[in-house]
Amino acid sequence: TVGTTFAALGVFLLDVWLSAGRFSAAHWTDLAPLDLLPADGAVPFPEKKVALIRRGERLAALSLECTHLGCLVNAVDQGFFCPCHGSQFGPLGEVWSGPANRPLPWHAVRAREGRLWIHTADKRSTPDWLDI
Ligand code: FES
Numbered sequence: 569t570v571g572t573t574f575a576a577l578g579v580f581l582l583d584v585w586l587s588a589g590r591f592s593a594a595h596w597t598d599l600a601p602l603d604l605l606p607a608d609g610a611v612p613f614p615e616k617k618v619a620l621i622r623r624g625e626r627l628a629a630l631s632l633e634c635t636h637l638g639c640l641v642n643a644v645d646q647g648f649f650c651p652c653h654g655s656q657f658g659p660l661g662e663v664w665s666g667p668a669n670r671p672l673p674w675h676a677v678r679a680r681e682g683r684l685w686i687h688t689a690d691k692r693s694t695p696d697w698l699d700i
Contacts, residue, residue, distance in 0.1 A: 601684075616688075627698045
């Protein structure tokens with residue numbers, strides 16, 4: 569019926585509006601296609617200051633900004649290393665040695681249309697694991 573069609577159109581437009589609002593917000597950043605994600609381990613995206621951490625069928629996004637004074641940390645064999653003053657972090661961002669005294673934070677992540685998005689301003693103390 570015409571009423572049903574208009575109702576469906578209304579729901580569709582509301583979904584488009586909500587999606588556009590949520591994902592066009594300045595802090596959501598398109599990071600990578602989901603089908604190119606690695607097996608277990610970390611894949612750094614230095615230009616986005618984030619590393620994807622995968623554990624089995626779960627993914628999370630770890631900030632690469634050192635919690636001492638904000639330098640970009642590098643991925644190394646066992647975790648992350650800050651070249652500025654030598655802080656070392658474990659594979660999940662835990663502090664192994666200072667001067668940093670707080671772990672690397674985690675970003676909110678979402679999957680959308682086959683791609684992974686991170687929220688650059690939404691940092692958390694625990695991983696925002698995404699089931700894939
Ligand atoms: Fe990383 Fe100082 S900024 S150890």
